[in-house]
Amino acid sequence: MTEKKGDRAGVVQGRLKDRVVLRIRAFEPYSSEFTSEQIGVIADIAEKYGSGVVHVTPRQTVEIPDIERSTLSEIESLLDGHGLAPGSTGRYLRNVIACSRWCLYNAVPVSDLAARLNNLHAGSILPGKTDISLSGCDFSCVRSRTSDIGVIARAEIELTDKECKKCSLCVKAPLGCQVDAISLSEGELAIDADKCVRCGFCSNVCRPGTIRVKSTSFDIYAGGRGGMRPREAVFYKNVGSEEALIEEIGAMLQRYAEYGREGDRMADIIEKEGTGFLEG
Ligand code: SF4
Ligand code: SF4
Ligand code: SF4
Structure with missing residues (x-):
């Protein structure tokens, strides 16, 4: 390592x-x-x-x-x-950061994962500056998409057989859907899967349990950076558990350490060659 x-x-x-x-x-x-x-x-x-x-x-x-x-x-x-x-x-792994564990919107609280990653990898010297940022939902308050490795927790929802009370709470911000993926047209509830960003907010406000979270997971993004040449990270892969996430980030750091030349940020490599090197 x-x-x-x-x-x-x-x-x-x-x-x-x-x-x-x-x-x-x-x-x-x-x-x-x-x-x-x-x-x-x-x-x-x-x-x-x-x-x-x-x-x-x-x-x-x-x-x-x-x-x-x-x-x-x-x-x-x-x-x-x-x-x-x-x-x-410098080239020491930067502080792994997470959004607030107390936030109402967490699909999965990620603070303890950031603590684990810090304890595992703090002090590692890598080819270049390396930011890892973990967000509990798609709001991405810690800028996961402009980090070398960014994580966004996801909540997959499903409709149950519990009767919808047509209260509309799930339909609109601030507590319900922020991306207009839910409609209540002529009393019929519909969810547009293409618009849904798997935040799970709608399940939080649905008192009867018509909408519930089916599963949670983590999207991993790679190769983002801020600074003078900002770059948005690309989607790398989805993992289904906290253990898989810890393991995958460890493997990404390892491959970056082996593959990168001194001074290369992960974003530089991905910009030129894509994410193939991360697969080992
Ligand atoms: S990213 Fe989501 S869960 Fe995390 S602090 Fe922001 S709104 Fe809350
Ligand atoms: S899980 Fe999907 S449908 Fe529900 S609030 Fe989030 S984006 Fe909207
Ligand atoms: S919050 Fe639940 S009960 Fe209210 S409209 Fe949405 S699905 Fe129906």
């Missing part, structure tokens, strides 16, 4: 020559969920070694700016034992 990191992951040069920014990820519970104790540790470090300010990054880590490089070892020892560690910079 991929090489493990040496020291000084998580350190970014600051705007002032003699100052660095220290990026910190939480392993327990996982970034971006910090316990009050962890927030206290970070606040104390920012107060004593920085300028009393912390910055939350787009990839759900916390940065402490204005740190003297000579104090880094001392700071790292203060993080030990609190489920915190420097990381998520």
Whole structure:
């Protein structure tokens, strides 16, 4: 598997020559969920070694700016034992992020999967910067489609024999269908399978149980990126369980590590050659 990191992951040069920014990820519970104790540790470090300010990054880590490089070892020892560690910079696997586990719209909550992936792969050195982003539904709040590896949880729905009360709650946003896949025409409920994005929202609001979730799964996308040359990821494959997802992402990282040359992002390879190399 991929090489493990040496020291000084998580350190970014600051705007002032003699100052660095220290990026910190939480392993327990996982970034971006910090316990009050962890927030206290970070606040104390920012107060004593920085300028009393912390910055939350787009990839759900916390940065402490204005740190003297000579104090880094001392700071790292203060993080030990609190489920915190420097990381998520350069070619080290970036913090695996997930959307909120508390969101009403989750087809499947994905936070614990992100924690598992972080614990399995944090510190791996890959050919290029690598983002992995897990979304609990097609809203894709953590931008799964512009990540190197993006996951979107899906809920396949089905109609049951429970009588529809024609309440219309499933038909429209905000709680029902956001993509106009459901119609109630002349009292007849119809679902357009071509429009349905398998979010499962309609089943959440259907009190009689006329619509229910038949199965859940995960769509995996590959080769997206943001930045100055943004690119949308392509659909790679669907997997039917959390274990299959963990295994497949491990295999994708492995193949990327073996196939990519230094500096290649997954998006660069897929743009030129497609996703074939990921199949091994
Ligand atoms: S992606 Fe879906 S489940 Fe996740 S936070 Fe956004 S709306 Fe909620
Ligand atoms: S599962 Fe399909 S039909 Fe139901 S709300 Fe989502 S997109 Fe609409
Ligand atoms: S929410 Fe359920 S009961 Fe109401 S219209 Fe939709 S399918 Fe029928």
